[in-house]
Amino acid sequence: MTDVTICLLGPLIVTRAGEPVEVPGRRPRTLLALLALEAGTPVSADLLADRIWGEDLPDNPRGSLHTYIGRLRRVLGKEVVRRAAGGYILDLPRSSVDVLAFIDLLDAAEGPRAYERLEEAIALWRADPFDDAAGESLAERTRPWLVDRYLAALERRAELDVAAGRATKAVADVRRVIGDHPLRESLWVVLLDALEAAGRTAEALEAYEEVRGRLADELGADPGAELRSTFTRLLAGSPPLAPEVEAPAGRATVPAQRVSEEDLVPRQLPADISSFSGRTAELRLLDAVSISHDAGWPSVVAVHGIGAVGKTALAVHWARTRAEHFPDGQLFIDLRGFGPGEPLSHAQALTTLLIGLGVDVASVPGEVDAASALLRTTLAQRRMLLVLDNARDSAQVRPLLPGGDSLVLVTSRSQLRGLATREGARRLALDTLAPEESAAFLKQRLVDRAADEADVRALADRCGHLPLALAVAAERCSRYPDLSLSDLLAELDGETSRLAALEAPLDPISDLRAVFSWSYDSLDEESRRSFRLLGLRPGHEIGMPAMAALFGVDIAAARRLVDKLVDANLVREQRPGRFVLHDLIRDYALEMGSEEESGEALLRLVSWYTHSLVAASEAGGRSFRLMSLDPVVAGVTPLSFATTQQARAWGDREWLTMGSAVRLAVRAGLLGPAYQLVNKMFTLSMRHPPAETLPLQELGLDAALRAGEHVDAAYIRNQAGISRARAGDLTRAISEFRAAAAVFREAGTAAGLEMALSNCGQALSMIGSLDEAVAVLEEAYAVADAAGMDDRARGSLIGLAEVYVRMERYEDAVRLVEEEIGHGPVDVDSSASPRMTLIDALIGLGRYAEAESHLRPELAHHVEERNRWAEANALVRRALIERETDRVAQARATLHEVVAILDEVGELDRTALTRERVEELLAGVGPAPSEDRDVDATAAQGLGGGVALRP
Numbered sequence: 020m021t022d023v024t025i026c027l028l029g030p031l032i033v034t035r036a037g038e039p040v041e042v043p044g045r046r047p048r049t050l051l052a053l054l055a056l057e058a059g060t061p062v063s064a065d066l067l068a069d070r071i072w073g074e075d076l077p078d079n080p081r082g083s084l085h086t087y088i089g090r091l092r093r094v095l096g097k098e099v100v101r102r103a104a105g106g107y108i109l110d111l112p113r114s115s116v117d118v119l120a121f122i123d124l125l126d127a128a129e130g131p132r133a134y135e136r137l138e139e140a141i142a143l144w145r146a147d148p149f150d151d152a153a154g155e156s157l158a159e160r161t162r163p164w165l166v167d168r169y170l171a172a173l174e175r176r177a178e179l180d181v182a183a184g185r186a187t188k189a190v191a192d193v194r195r196v197i198g199d200h201p202l203r204e205s206l207w208v209v210l211l212d213a214l215e216a217a218g219r220t221a222e223a224l225e226a227y228e229e230v231r232g233r234l235a236d237e238l239g240a241d242p243g244a245e246l247r248s249t250f251t252r253l254l255a256g257s258p259p260l261a262p263e264v265e266a267p268a269g270r271a272t273v274p275a276q277r278v279s280e281e282d283l284v285p286r287q288l289p290a291d292i293s294s295f296s297g298r299t300a301e302l303r304l305l306d307a308v309s310i311s312h313d314a315g316w317p318s319v320v321a322v323h324g325i326g327a328v329g330k331t332a333l334a335v336h337w338a339r340t341r342a343e344h345f346p347d348g349q350l351f352i353d354l355r356g357f358g359p360g361e362p363l364s365h366a367q368a369l370t371t372l373l374i375g376l377g378v379d380v381a382s383v384p385g386e387v388d389a390a391s392a393l394l395r396t397t398l399a400q401r402r403m404l405l406v407l408d409n410a411r412d413s414a415q416v417r418p419l420l421p422g423g424d425s426l427v428l429v430t431s432r433s434q435l436r437g438l439a440t441r442e443g444a445r446r447l448a449l450d451t452l453a454p455e456e457s458a459a460f461l462k463q464r465l466v467d468r469a470a471d472e473a474d475v476r477a478l479a480d481r482c483g484h485l486p487l488a489l490a491v492a493a494e495r496c497s498r499y500p501d502l503s504l505s506d507l508l509a510e511l512d513g514e515t516s517r518l519a520a521l522e523a524p525l526d527p528i529s530d531l532r533a534v535f536s537w538s539y540d541s542l543d544e545e546s547r548r549s550f551r552l553l554g555l556r557p558g559h560e561i562g563m564p565a566m567a568a569l570f571g572v573d574i575a576a577a578r579r580l581v582d583k584l585v586d587a588n589l590v591r592e593q594r595p596g597r598f599v600l601h602d603l604i605r606d607y608a609l610e611m612g613s614e615e616e617s618g619e620a621l622l623r624l625v626s627w628y629t630h631s632l633v634a635a636s637e638a639g640g641r642s643f644r645l646m647s648l649d650p651v652v653a654g655v656t657p658l659s660f661a662t663t664q665q666a667r668a669w670g671d672r673e674w675l676t677m678g679s680a681v682r683l684a685v686r687a688g689l690l691g692p693a694y695q696l697v698n699k700m701f702t703l704s705m706r707h708p709p710a711e712t713l714p715l716q717e718l719g720l721d722a723a724l725r726a727g728e729h730v731d732a733a734y735i736r737n738q739a740g741i742s743r744a745r746a747g748d749l750t751r752a753i754s755e756f757r758a759a760a761a762v763f764r765e766a767g768t769a770a771g772l773e774m775a776l777s778n779c780g781q782a783l784s785m786i787g788s789l790d791e792a793v794a795v796l797e798e799a800y801a802v803a804d805a806a807g808m809d810d811r812a813r814g815s816l817i818g819l820a821e822v823y824v825r826m827e828r829y830e831d832a833v834r835l836v837e838e839e840i841g842h843g844p845v846d847v848d849s850s851a852s853p854r855m856t857l858i859d860a861l862i863g864l865g866r867y868a869e870a871e872s873h874l875r876p877e878l879a880h881h882v883e884e885r886n887r888w889a890e891a892n893a894l895v896r897r898a899l900i901e902r903e904t905d906r907v908a909q910a911r912a913t914l915h916e917v918v919a920i921l922d923e924v925g926e927l928d929r930t931a932l933t934r935e936r937v938e939e940l941l942a943g944v945g946p947a948p949s950e951d952r953d954v955d956a957t958a959a960q961g962l963g964g965g966v967a968l969r970p
Contacts, residue, residue, distance in 0.1 A: 027118045027149065035094070050087045054100070064106045068084055089922065120143060128140070141172055174209045202237065208245055211249050211253065224250075292332050318420070318442075321439070322428065325588045327534045327603075330408075334408065334428050345404040365390075368418075401425060402425060411431070413435050433588070434446065457482070474508065491529060538588070549584060550584055553569070568624050622652055633657070635660055635669065645771060667706075685722050719735045730768060736759040744928075749782050756775050760776055784822040824859045829861075829864045832856060836860070861873070862896065888927045894917050897913050918938075
């Protein structure tokens with residue numbers, strides 16, 4: 020059990036082991052609140068970044084997020100704040116977070132213990148939440164809903180107090196809050212009933228006049244139907260309706276009945292789905308919209324999302340559970356915007372709605388404008404809910420909007436932007452179910468079948484958490500008792516399309532292909548082509564410039580095309596400028612494409628990535644093309660970059676997508692473009708763990724060999740050797756370098772030979788073969804010198820200087836840097852730094868002041884470039900210098916900075932720096948460094964290993 024509690028219902032209070040702790044900083048407090056609201060459930064990093072920064076994302080949101088997570092871990096403990104799949108989790112029970120305990124108590128406030136649980140929940144409320152704990156997003160999104168739950172709980176408790184003869188207490192409780200919420204009519208209804216029950220009818224009538232005046236002055240509106248009914252009853256002297264009470268065991272609970280003023284009260288809502296589950300956040304948002312509607316705005320809410328995501332099910336479930344809020348009835352109509360057949364015309368829809376309201380068909384005007392006016396007139400004095408399901412677009416909906424006190428709930432595959440713009444509609448984008456909700460959905464449908472938890476979750480993943488796909492999968496399992504979940508999973512993972520495994524050919528409404536086709540068929544031909552090509556998109560998401568390359572158009576045209584797909588909810592803008600397709604929709608897009616069309620598009624995309632990487636390397640003022648590249652494909656415009664920071668940020672963002680593009684290209688037989696992209700990804704790969712980079716390099720190597728390009732294959736083999744060295748597999752790395760050198764030597768490729776020899780020499784030094792390393796590096800220097808490649812000769816000498824440091828030939832290393840190399844960067848595609856080599860040698864000689872003077876600009880450069888790995892390497896040198904100059908406290912602080920960086924970026928190069936080495940240095944930092952002087956004098960040896968390895 021944890022000893023951490025988090026209180027958000029009022030000013031933020033956090034305790035650990037019963038003692039209050041401080042969470043410094045507004046954004047860390049926002050992060051804590053976001054995690055606390057989902058305690059026990061993982062929250063994605065992208066969602067956290069969106070809620071914390073909105074559109075004002077920092078340059079490195081994940082890095083900043085990690086920093087804030089680190090602060091929370093220091094306050095709450097690493098076991099409480101943990102990394103989870105794609106994000107983070109606050110590992111606390113719901114009872115440790117007052118908001119969640121509050122919600123759970125209210126949800127359980129039924130039956131004999133209802134009053135007790137209401138009391139407990141209300142006692143948790145100290146003040147409105149998120150005033151000081153979180154940012155605007157929480158205050159805007161979550162606070163109104165929580166305040167409404169709180170007020171509803173107060174109202175319910177007051178009703179129970181009145182029923183139990185405690186009317187005076189109910190009056191006092193309501194009066195305490197009504198001043199802060201003077202326009203909440205339900206509070207006034209409870210107050211009027213309580214005053215009457217207390218024998219204070221005159222005060223009740225005065226209270227009615229007070230609220231009537233407020234509503235008129237502030238909203239220009241009259242009291243609602245319930246408040247007017249209460250006033251009428253007061254005047255007539257009728258007793259108030261009794262609240263719902265718990266029936267004796269074995270009998271149903273019957274709510275108090277109200278008699279409608281109308282003879283006809285339409286109840287047209289379809290049956291609710293008995294197995295409806297999940298959608299808690301969406302239901303809360305609909306509640307919040309309903310509350311806003313009570314205050315006069317908005318009167319239209321639109322639920323939009325992809326086909327099969329469950330828009331109708333959500334709308335019907337919410338409408339049925341909130342039907343009592345619309346005492347004059349509920350209308351439901353399927354506008355048939357998407358599906359078999361033609362959409363309903365305005366005349367058809369208006370006639371259907373008016374007949375439902377009791378208007379004789381002969382009285383329905385033939386003109387659309389007149390029929391629309393009659394609908395508004397008929398609904399003017401009614402408080403109703405209209406569910407307009409499956410709308411084609413905003414134009415189909417507009418004539419059906421009633422105004423007045425009625426609320427309209429629209430569902431559509433279209434985003435209905437026009438309704439939001441002109442009618443002020445509130446829109447709710449409905450996404451797929453959360454993984455936990457998907458699993459619960461399947462378990463509910465598979466209640467008669469024993470199923471392994473892992474299989475259930477895997478099946479939910481394969482179905483893309485899409486409700487219709489989940490329902491089809493569950494139905495198949497129920498229909499075939501001998502079909503195990505593992506059998507169905509194998510079928511979904513097989514070579515056939517998942518859509519084939521999830522088809523329902525006898526029921527088009529339940530068949531995923533048919534459902535998706537209705538959206539596809541609604542597009543124009545140009546948009547259909549774009550949709551088909553987006554099925555090729557590598558990775559999870561794709562940006563606008565990459566889409567332009569995929570489509571073979573310019574940015575403006577790509578933006579116009581993708582906007583149509585977003586409006587149709589076939590594509591979703593996950594964050595600004597980054598777009599995603601649902602996996603099953605992607606499968607459908609791929610089915611609709613042709614091999615020729617797909618091959619041309621994929622070639623454009625790979626060419627765009629390759630030449631954008633060339634531009635990224637040129638942003639730093641250097642570009643190295645030892646391997647020749649195919650020219651840019653026609654119709655493709657690579658990116659350009661103003662700064663190295665901009666180039667690096669783009670590369671980090673696109674890293675995973677580029678890897679997926681390589682795999683797609685190889686699968687499509689585009690061997691040359693595939694391995695050329697792998698080659699140009701090398702510089703970027705140095706910012707990623709070798710476990711990620713090596714599989715790509717092996718794939719590129721195989722592609723080059725299959726293409727018969729053995730020299731190009733040698734370049735990639737050299738890069739694979741570097742990744743093996745970074746992973747600590749130096750023996751295999753040396754084998755790769757030697758194999759590459761043999762190819763270069765036979766082909767007479769001097770630049771490649773020098774490079775492979777230099778890397779081989781460095782790797783040999785790392786395994787202790789120092790004399791052999793010197794010989795190989797001297798050969799590399801001789802090759803470069805003979806070919807007149809001065810910069811590559813300098814690179815070889817840096818490697819030789821590094822070996823001298825390992826041999827404790829510090830003076831020779833200093834001489835080599837000072838006299839032969841210089842301090843400036845080496846103009847080859849390498850992370851080699853002569854200044855770092857010089858610093859290591861100076862530390863070895865005990866010339867700490869000189870070493871520190873060289874280290875300052877080196878460290879500043881890495882900080883400016885936001886190269887966290889290089890920054891960590893430089894900080895280790897600073898810590899060594901600080902220790903050796905008796906600045907122990909500073910040394911420990913510096914090493915803790917290094918640990919934080921390793922937590923953030925991981926161990927990118929085990930030949931250069933590992934957590935174990937930093938922990939050893941930390942353990943050795945003490946008050947008496949002189950006793951360990953011999954150890955520390957050589958402590959820098961090996962820390963710079965691998966810095967001169969070059970592609």
